[in-house]
Amino acid sequence: MLSERTSFKVLFLACCLQICAEKVFASSGVPLPVLAELYQRSRMHAEVAPGKMSSAWQAQAEAQGEVVRKMKEEMKANPAAHTKEQLDAEVAKLKELKAKADDPMNALEDPVIKAKYQLVRSVGEECVTDGELALLLSKKPDSFRLYDGFEPSGRMHIAQGIFKAMNVNKCTKSGGTFIFWVADWFALMNDKMGGDLEKIKTVGKYLVEVWKATGMDMDRVQFVWSSEEIASNAVSYWTQALDIARRTTITRVKKCCQIMGRLENKLTAAQILYPLMQATDIFFLKADICQLGVDQRKVNMLAREYCDSAGIKNKPIILSHHMLYGLKKGQEKMSKSDPDSAIFMEDTEEDVARKINNAYCPSKPEDEAPAAQAEDIDAGLESMHLTSDDLKNPCLDYVENIIFSVPEATFTAGGSTYNSFQSVKDDFVAGKLSEAELKGGLIAAVNRLLDPVRKHFKEDANAKAILDQVMQWKKENLVPPKGLKRLVAMQSSKPVWCVFAPYATAEITLGQLTSIIRHLQQAPADHQKVLWCPDWSSFAVNSCNGEQKVISACYSMMIEALTAVMPDLMKDVKVLIQSEAILLDPSQYWISVINVGRHFQLQRVRAVDEANETAGQVIAAMMHVGDVLAIAPSTICSSPAAKVAHELACDYIKETEVTEIAVPAVHVSPPVDSALKPPHMMDGPANADDEIYLLDASMDVGRKLKRAFCEPGNVEHCPPITLVDACVISAGKGLAINRKEENGGDKNYVSIDDLVADFKSGALHPGDLKPSVTKAVDAYMQLIRDRVKANDAAKKAEAELKNFLKKAAAKKKK
Template identity: 35%
Template sequence: MSNRQKKNCTIPIISSRCSTTTSMAEQLIPIQEVKSLSIDETPKSGMTLEERLKFIRSIGEECIGEDELRNLLANKDEPICFDAFQPSGRMHIALGVMKMINVNKLTSAGCRVKMMIADLPAFLNNKMGGDPKKIEIVGKYFIEIWKSLGMDSLGKVEFLWSSEEIYSHVNEYWPLVLDIARTNKLPRLTNCCQVEQDEISGAQIMCPCMQCADIFFLKADICQQGMDQREVNILAREYCDGTEGKNKPIILSHHMLPGLQQGQGKMSNSEVSSAIFMDDDQAEVNVKIKKAYCPPKVVEGNPCLEYLKYIVFPWFKEFSVERKAEFGGAKTYNNYEELVVDYEREALHPGDVKPALSKALNKILQPVRDHFANDSNAKELLKKVKTFSRTTSTKVDKKKTKEQQTPADNKKPLAVNDTPQSSSEVALEERFQIIRTVGEECIQEDELRNLLAHKDEPICYDGFEPSGRMHIAQGVMKTINVNRLTSAGCKVRVWIADWFAFLNNKMGGDLEKIEVVGNYFIEIWKASGMDLSRGKVELLWSSEEINSRSREYWPIVMDIARKNKLPRLTRCCQIMGRTEQDELSGAQILYPCMQCADIFFLKADICQLGMDQRKVNVLAREYCDDIKRKNKPIILSHHMLPGLQQGQTKMSKSDASSAIFMEDEADVVNHKIEMAYCPPKVVDGNPCLEYLKYIVFPKLKEFTVVSSAEDGRAKTYQTYEDFVVDYEAEALRPDDVKPALSKALNIILQPVRDHFSSGAPRDLLERVKSYRVTR
């Protein structure tokens, strides 16, 4: 284990025997540490196996893995059942009474129920307007209701706040989310969304990845949720197939109660008439049931009869109707099926059912009312919940209190008219010009001048994914740019994006290899002369920084995800070397949200990356508009060197002939330059001349060419512009330029070769060379 890992323990080293296709979940935590179950074993609980199976099975309208359920119960005394809810306003009767009935059935059958109070997903889905304090209050209100009903009479229910559990185990949870995101295509994840396609945001892609992760994170054997969660639970089973998880979670999906009005497929918190709420008073219940849709003789789609089937009969085991003798007199039904027979033949009328239903519901709800009337804490919670202005749309409320603001918000605006802190206007202009030379494009120059006038040490952000051997643009060009920035008084934070490399499947998603490549990159920069000695450059591993400040980082990611629709995020996907037409995974949507968050997390004033990163940096500036942040990150986008062959717009690590690599031997450099595209008189699109402009002149400050003509005279150019004049006039030919360019590049690369010629650096290089190159 490396010193970095021993100190932080964020990325466990995996044996070299591991496959390069091993998932992060398999590298970090086992999917389910349960032995292979044998159906023939004797049941270990007081109930018989068949009794436990029947009791648990009665909860689900559908059970996926019924044989697996039998096997589980035969071999595990206390299976773990997972359920979750997002605090989102007042609780309706399905979430209250139905959930309580189901949970108590599970605990009676020997199960342990882990109830996840999904406050982070609630924030992600903009429940309660995305206000964490309101979400917390609603979550506590929910718990008070279940306790007043009698949930957990056997002490086998755990209420777990997702924020507390996740932030206590960040190095287990978030890698699992990332792995699920990278192994699932976008269409599969959108199938889990209950939002119209054109309204899907990054949050709606992130949420099923988190929901799926919850199941494994809590080591659940059974997922006991509504039919509306069926798709994401199936996703968890599919994920087990992809990671060769032995024991898939069993899916027990309960029925979804409809709204009380005709045509309402599902209860809605936002439409009060659609449901009975757990804190409704007696009069409200009576009015809602009286107005409810209840057609005579019709059973299917009749909400009043559904209330009887799923709430009243399970609760009381019977249902009594009071009628005058002329209409059949009072009658008590001992099961739902008996009632249906009478209702379908009109021996039982809606006018009989509704008053009796209201009476039964009020009897169920009375302990809740009493609790919230007599318990001061519960009373205060209910009062607050009723006053909340709740929103369920994906449109984010941009009015924030100080407590709600993300770290990205808190930054004092720069005043253009303040007195500059620099020693002189000349010094300011010199700093501006040095920094400006780094970027082919700058968004915005006036903001850059303003920044330099008011901050002696601006923070510049750069990042890279460890993904194989380093080419000369990542090595020499980055060194030149970083040294320019530090010479102009900037502090540069270089983000070693190991988690991002995993998310983007670099090095086959193997974390050990990713770390090795990251360390190799650092060694190259040291050898190539990057100024690391004065504390002006910080090399930060993303996994370590994110894990150590996860409560700060992930809320920014989630906020960016919920504020941006899918089309906007997919436009950023070219940052990963893929076109928008490629089949994207969830990772490609989560990726720009995280990369955008990095900028604010690192408190960057300047984003100094390549032109290929421009779209995500612009996204960061747009996010500032969303959160009303006045100081947007300045975008300084450097030029992208092309490949050495004709038509190669970008270097490719998978095509060794397209680039010079930092540890290439002299003869390899000579051969590559000799074969490089270099048309006479043509400057634009000439890779050899681009190497001169962006590598040789900035590094060596001059370029000497020996003419191939008879006189063989040498000429030294002090500027690239002077060189271009001669080349366009054909005073210089490609045969003159190429040998001189090879010589210059070999001079620049020799310190790197020397550094990697022996000891630990040599071993590091050999390991990197042995790895399969990835995109």
């Protein structure tokens, strides 16, 4: 039950709204009976959904739609009832009203939503977009989520401390929940605190204590530790990251290098992965609003662009807060690596006075150096401010964004007390407030803000213990443990002979299958044979349009086919699915991948597949090195095309002087060329009959081999001979040729050399070869078909692939 006072307020507000609506409607020219009906509808809607005010523009648009509908009916009955010009004018008016009705800023008609909006919006120097923010607050007034992240690496400067605390309080006061992504896993990856995760977590707890002391309201604040969340949700986190990678070009990711402060042409491969992971954090945390600094804007915008590509309707709203200048001239932002570039939360009163007294403090614009060429600009030094500021005075910046960030703050300097930043700036620029007076007032004000923090760490026993521990570690020379960080995917007492399956394809060819068999068969008897199926890497390079179920089905089908045609061989093969292996220890795997990326320049990794312009290609190449480290093979058997990827892994082991595992030998073996086309058509357009696929029916095999290129005497390119060698003779079987005596009689070939010699000499004619090869290859394929019929998993994989190919074919026809 509402109180009498509350009921009166609601009634009064409703009356005001009714009066306003009537005034708007009266000027619209819409018939009153129509307005009355629409008004009743709006009242009914308000009763169903209290607190959500229907827009007057929406009501007008509906009424105008009714006008247009009636005009059309009247013109249909009597063409002379209205002129075309009159109808066009009313339609134009309808479109205008619909556009106004669709404006998300209409949400601010609700005074409660408007107040929330104004408070949240005051946090950001920029909002992308204002309309989306207004709409979000109307839909989720007390349940929207904001996020920011920090790496617990030690010190906290005043912007991260006080400025952030005030911004968080504004957001939570408006009904939001603020999520802090504590990047302790990233600190571990970066060997902070000697690579000791527990020490890193303690530093994180210290930073939380600082925020408590600054007055951050913790009731609606959550701290989420990345080391725990990523490890326990590895599948959702990393597949999200790979999905962003496959949809994003390398060029686009390079624009995000500002968050790392590097020249674009000097990027390491790892610096392609970092922005992708930061974009992943947004979706992983289910953040409605990214409330980070302007310096993070580019990567946050990347997340919005990803939404367009992935068909995600609700994009994250980007609310970018101001970046404070460093205290020295020309510093676009503060730096933790330069102690005098900022005030830090643990600074003493003397530290504060010294730093501010030495700070750059111009009262008029100074000449700047000529602008550098675009290619010479370090992205880390690009301007991090969206508003024009000709002074770039860090002292004034502190007054505006630190001192006046506190609600109802005042600033006292030079004997005057100021209630607004603009009045401080005006007096300083006009010479009414001297530099010494400005700095004196700022020193006093900053120390007042830091006093509660100093007091907290003196009087709170838990906070004091944490600080003492962190300070003790800072004095120590913490050295990260040496040694190779890698996933251990398997243990073997034998040398490992590894074959990497190709990236997934729904159209697995007979050539691909027999190439894998040939590579496995070359393993020495005393070696452990391993087949590695890179399903997540396939996803990263957008194999099968990035459909993970289809990718999984591809490898399931491949493994079942291998088992069907070579059961004895496959008994001795250890099959490893990349994703399953990674999940044994995802943290170690991804740290190894990132370390690979740190070691290599971007261009060196791109050389593995320069034709691919997506970030996914870079990630897949880095992952391949991580895969090799995980398997630790003595030999990699490879086709020539994959050699460059394996050599990158070998180079990494050599160049980093790894001692835990040996540099593998790369044994290059040509693949089975199963293309059925003639040589002069190899570079022409692809055709479904160019290859035999694992899903082909018996009639498909017969048709394709009947059309296959088979020129008499040509043994350089003879697809039937290639296939019979791969499918029959290499399996220890013979090819029976049945023919009349006058044509040479029946013959059984058990040696490929004999068959090639007879075909080259003309003793074996294509007309006799093709029927026998067709029968033998189809019998080989029948082994696969029989296994699929008898195996539920294989059946499911086949159905998945066929459905995918069917949809792809239908899409191609459109």
